[in-house]
Amino acid sequence: MSTTLPVLKADDFTSDQDIRWCPGCGDYSILAQMKKVLPEIGVPPEKTVFVSGIGCSSRFPYYVNTYGVHSIHGRAPAIATGLKMTRPDLSVWVITGDGDALSIGGNHFIHLLRRNVDLNIILFNNRIYGLTKGQYSPTSVEGQITKSTPMGVVDHPLNPISVAVGAEATFIARSVDSNVKHLAYTLKRAAAHKGTSFVEVYQNCNVFNDGAFSYAQDKATRDDTTIELEHGKPMIYGKDKDRGIRLNGLNLEVVDLNDGKVKEDDLLFHDEKANSTLVYMLSRMRRPDFPEPIGVFRDVLSETYEDAVRGQIDQAIEQRGRGNLQKLFNSGETWKVGV
């Protein structure tokens, strides 16, 4: 098209609704970055749909001036699947929380990933149930004291990215609410990927689980506790870029780059297109033994579900012609009475 499109701004994506998150909640930052990147993605508001479940995070759709469904707990992936299968022309985002996506919605989540419907899931992981006032979630850490675990969580937490790898997601990324540049970049990458894009965002719930990710948020610590994945680049991190990650058999290890013994070339090079083993290994990098990777873990192309489904429809029409109801009704054995 050669007609110039109106240039959209973040404000064009701002709805008229009052925001109802607690002051200081990490959700604000994610909303801000989303509104910032939406114009850059270039899909107009009327072609964009946000679908969410229930939770603090799931209030998100009310705050963006696009189409939106604030649905029921855990079911956003299923609703979004139906929407995208029938309306592939739309840009569809799923907004969900750690409880919404991984507890009640865990099954829809893995099935969405395996089907590879072309939409973007943003999981606000605050390791807690915010909206219901502070029970533990599937990502809460062992020992965490919450309203429902006065003696500490005993459930071994789910690692959202490991689960996504298990379900063979084609795009997997992680970012941090307060790392606004990185977050904006990650959201854009998710939008650009054709297929299901899964982004885990470390999000601070300052009311019920304050500081759960402070290590990854604070400027003072984050360079040492996180590592930014960059495609084709060696895995280096640390404030002074003096540590790296090396592959040793099937294990990863942290190596010191200061003494020159280990060269950059010896390090693991990140490859977004690699087989999923690498992604799985990266997902296992956890504090305190490892810096936690942020960025795009994986970005590979595979046929999208809606293309495959609609492809069969097109093929059927091509092979058999557009269905004719009268013909169908009259097919097989029929008989006439009195005519």
Add this chain to the structure above:
Amino acid sequence: MSTTLPVLKADDFTSDQDIRWCPGCGDYSILAQMKKVLPEIGVPPEKTVFVSGIGCSSRFPYYVNTYGVHSIHGRAPAIATGLKMTRPDLSVWVITGDGDALSIGGNHFIHLLRRNVDLNIILFNNRIYGLTKGQYSPTSVEGQITKSTPMGVVDHPLNPISVAVGAEATFIARSVDSNVKHLAYTLKRAAAHKGTSFVEVYQNCNVFNDGAFSYAQDKATRDDTTIELEHGKPMIYGKDKDRGIRLNGLNLEVVDLNDGKVKEDDLLFHDEKANSTLVYMLSRMRRPDFPEPIGVFRDVLSETYEDAVRGQIDQAIEQRGRGNLQKLFNSGETWKVGV
């Protein structure tokens, strides 16, 4: 105990119910092996409970003379969890199908695995919905023609073992219905593991998906299409034991052992206790590029859920004394009227 226990036989585990599977169904073989190993496991029938969902496979509990619950579709893992949490003295088995466990029951399945409740899940994978007469399941292969996919399946199948790795299962194994010795061994290993044991069994549905696993069943082909995992042993397979699996970076490759260029020591050695990356890689070995591993992929020890949960209860009793109802009622602010 020094009293001699009565020696149990397979017959002691046979119920009085007529078996209602199709003649030739792979389920018979699994049932037979189960009844064979149950006496060897040594838990008496009255201490054993089989919990199943709905599906052909889920009829299983009726045929073993133990306690049993034939529940509703997909929910056996949840029912078994409640049972085992409250009755850790029982030996609990979950019998499920590929639809039951991975479609409707997917969420309970991953949550059971992450919690590591000490029970055994046997998944009868026939890549089809048997009981409802032949629709595709989450493990049906792409292109498979079924009652609900006349033009072929477009969903990318779930790999049960990859999913289990993603959920961080502590015991993962695979066997084949007709490979009776291997199956019996695998069931015993599952029973021996403390924590959730997950066993995928390739099972032939000769009515709706006949031959789906013939490569792994037929004596003629199975040595070339499957590889038996043995702890601490190099990964060698083939009728003539002339092929092996070697690690190359983060990839596996099939190597020829005939020309002597590759030595056994160069091969990948299976390690049930290894980190889960190896298990993940093994789960990705699929036909036709690789032989499909059977045997125990992983067997590591981790605290069981019921131990952790009951541990907190014991600790609470130890620290605060056995709860006293009257004391509780009278705690806090009370006042007297007229006494």
Add this chain to the structure above:
Amino acid sequence: MSTEAASTSTNKAIKTVSGITVRLVGDSGDGMQLLGTQLTNTSAIAGNDIATFPDFPAEIRAPRGTRAGVSGFQVQFASHEVHTPGDSLDALVAMNPAALVTNLADLVKGGLLIVNEDSFEDKDLKLAKLKVSPLEEPAMENYRLVKVPMTRLTKTAVAEFGLSAKEADRCKNFFAMGLVYWLYGRNMDATLRFIHGKFGDGKSVIANANEKALRAGWAFGETIEALGHSYNVEAASLPEGTYRNIIGNQAMAWGLLAAAQRSGKEIFYASYPITPASDILHELCKFKNFGVCTFQAEDEIAAVCSAIGASYGGQMAVTTSSGPGIALKTEAMGLALMLELPLLVIDVQRGGPSTGLPTKTEQSDLMQVIFGRNGESPLPVLAARSPADCFEIVQEAWMLATQLMLPVVVLSDGYIANGSEPWLIPDVSKLAPITITHPTESNNPDGVFQPYRRNELLARPWAIPGTEGLMHRVGGLEKEDGSGNISYDPDNHQKMVHIRAQKVANAAKLLPPQQVIGPQSGELLVLSWGGTYGACLTAVQAAQAQGTSVALAHIRYMNPFPSNLGEIISRYKQVLIPELNMGQLRTLIRARYLVDAVGYNKIKGKPFTVSELLDKITEMTKSGTRTSVQYQ
């Protein structure tokens, strides 16, 4: 094929009767369903009115020869209108002892009993858990027993084709069919076409063998002395037009296609397999060239939720299940109701509760679909009354859903779903359009679009994504009327609850009033609903023929009730509500109209027989005293 002449001519006497009920029973592997379907089609083509009742075991393949493995197909064909497959059997064809003993009770005294005597060996008796052969029992004297060595005769007949023993044995159902066809003077053409169509490609040996077996069966009938005459059932006088036979689930699928075409929509059909609803999925997934998108979801919740997503996107969204699956959908149905989006939820009922009797019929989900959601959450509920009616009712449901903007529930049941009847093929070009408009302009030029501003039917606009300027968010929290914004305002909540109730009530304005068959006032009104229509109608007509003052009001609209229903009820002294449940409609009727309606309740996984209903009607009208039964 020029078999026409040969296949209907007989040298024996022909007895003309007005109708015949025959049941074919055998092992699940014996092809009884196929045999029944062929007999049905052939009888339909012969111009008879027909009604069928297939009945098969829950197991995929229960052990051969056992009672659990018995599969049956009953058909009534007649020269008058029939609405049920018949209460009792004029003839029973039994392929093995298990089939015989489990079905004999339904054969009338003096009825024709044809058995495959080759399958009454000791091993067969043992499988059927019998000590002595039922053929040796004195009770056999009550029937016209014809023992046919079908296995052997078939083997001989097909010997020329060099089939394996197993293959040859498989032909014996065609032998039986031939015999039955001879017996009732049925034309073999359609079945021959079927045989050659089905086994034609490359396997013509099998086709030819089957044809041979069929003809051998016919010849056998013509030959043996035990069968002195055959029967003739004249064509019924049905309304003019072209007919075909249609099965309930098929009619449901085709009705959806028609509704889509009438409304200019494409179907998004999301489901999770479950008996007895799965066949709708199996049928619809064939119609991709109609633009139908079928989605086998990971569970029922995903199915209904994906349908909600598709509806939000502007598609014709449909989800189906049976009782246990509907139970799982209820939370999301409540969401759809709050979102005020059109959606069809089809419940093909089966025996409950829980897993219950999956392959048996029952009408016990009425209360679940009417009341089974949290909060005040009324929805329109429609119930099909027969296989062909499924075609109509889904179209009505879709009309309501789109005109009122809400989910609509359609009830069918196992009996309707698997049963079949002749269907007057409609002229597609004459189907009236269902008008749907998606707004393209804001209804609130001075402010933001108001997704919950309503029309005179209280329907909100179906604005769909992609439309510029109409961006809006919907959700499950209570919302302000008009703006659709979240609202905790007490008065707004009360208003919205009333609006949602009124919207459902408005459905009555879009639907025809209740019809009564029989006298417009009198002694007894039979109120029925759903799949019991045929039995109730037949019983009421029989009673009327005996001079009883009884009328039938068969309800298709369960919620809201037709607006004239209360007035109709008031014109009769007594009300009888027969149901295949414990009195669910009765509870609704009693609550609404305060009438001491009496229930006739059967909950055996089986349809009513005409005679039991007739007895009840007679009892209530003869005694003169009103029976009062409290619902518990």
Add this chain to the structure above:
Amino acid sequence: MSTEAASTSTNKAIKTVSGITVRLVGDSGDGMQLLGTQLTNTSAIAGNDIATFPDFPAEIRAPRGTRAGVSGFQVQFASHEVHTPGDSLDALVAMNPAALVTNLADLVKGGLLIVNEDSFEDKDLKLAKLKVSPLEEPAMENYRLVKVPMTRLTKTAVAEFGLSAKEADRCKNFFAMGLVYWLYGRNMDATLRFIHGKFGDGKSVIANANEKALRAGWAFGETIEALGHSYNVEAASLPEGTYRNIIGNQAMAWGLLAAAQRSGKEIFYASYPITPASDILHELCKFKNFGVCTFQAEDEIAAVCSAIGASYGGQMAVTTSSGPGIALKTEAMGLALMLELPLLVIDVQRGGPSTGLPTKTEQSDLMQVIFGRNGESPLPVLAARSPADCFEIVQEAWMLATQLMLPVVVLSDGYIANGSEPWLIPDVSKLAPITITHPTESNNPDGVFQPYRRNELLARPWAIPGTEGLMHRVGGLEKEDGSGNISYDPDNHQKMVHIRAQKVANAAKLLPPQQVIGPQSGELLVLSWGGTYGACLTAVQAAQAQGTSVALAHIRYMNPFPSNLGEIISRYKQVLIPELNMGQLRTLIRARYLVDAVGYNKIKGKPFTVSELLDKITEMTKSGTRTSVQYQ
């Protein structure tokens, strides 16, 4: 602490009144719930009868100062019995403009209005979306307005402790509390104990500051002229014994503990968090030393299913949720019913449908729990009538579940769950045992154990795994009575459906008959259920005091109804059923008893006021004509 004398003496005049209703409103962050709870406890200790109504926003922390963020706590304390938190307010304490404007309507003319005048700045008004300060409105003349510079006075009072500005500001709710305590002559001891208990450890500066603020508030009351006198509310004459204040959800949890102890069981409590049921989980998970095992499942389905597993294992299994979560449990509840296992399913109702109004109260899940399952699946349903009644009702429910071997549903609602009342602490040693036996020997010595062989109440034996010789399999398919084997037999199905219905009906034999408060016959019977008890009782008693012929039958057993209910209903000319829904009990009563019961229905997320009920009662009894309203 020797503050006793000081804290209750005043030099001003004291006016004795029989009861006071006061509401404390402010921002969610202002600690209104804490303040309300303290006032409640203190009043209870003073011997008053009390009833409370906390009301807070759906948001965790809605933006400070906005209307959406207003949190309130209402308490009525009196020298007579009270059953509701009061219709209208004698006094309103408002901490900011948003709180003031959203609550003022409930303050009686001439009522006392205390505001924190420091929070009526321009920015506060803006947050409340107000142009002018409500304090400047002429309407203020209707009230006894007392403007208190709470923020400043508190700051001054706590200056000595060197707190941060924020910390100092946080003390102002204690200042307000002190003022209220002065006003009603409340004793500060309990609150002082609370302050030092809560902030005592290491943070005694905060504790001391709060104490200072509290005392400053008191002193302020004693000092300023605007308050000429304080009030005195004498102790009520309650039955003898030791009392404590109890909140509904807490009573539910404690009732479960009592039921467990009475039956010699340990609790397996499985739940998924949801408002307003979560507090039961929060409460129970504290009691691990009572052997309570709480399980936060991955969803509601897993919660109910794990409970079924535990029940099969012989444990006391309980699952709780609210409407949307109950909707998800229905399929599994059907399974439990087929398995005939004891199980408690507790539904703390909230505003629906769908997500609805999560923090508001409603009675709209009655039909869902009675009818919301596939197939014929009746279950006993009990409804608590007040916070303390939750303690009783779960015990009754557990008794039924174990004596009849079936799941039992208990209904509570948001109003009961968060409300509180004085509770006469029972003597635990006198609680009667609930006898449960697990068989150890086969009931069928000649064959295999028969898990479905029944006792006189039709209960089957609760044989549990681990018991030698009693191995058996249960499942959701219909089963043969006695043996429990799968059965597709038609007659058996009908028999089992009837048995399951009769088992539920048998519950009436184990429960007391319906009681009537008021004349045993007469003009009007008010039929109520659930959390509206207090309002209905108060209204009926008020009407009775006015000489109206009206009685109250408050139903606690919703299914089955008490066996004498029909007879009771027949003794009154009219029946009024007030409900916080569209007429759910009314539908049941009409259907069952064919009585033209009239509904009074309110669905605003709020409890009834006494006066609206009284008006309705008056209208119905004065007019003399019977109102007839059709349920739609």
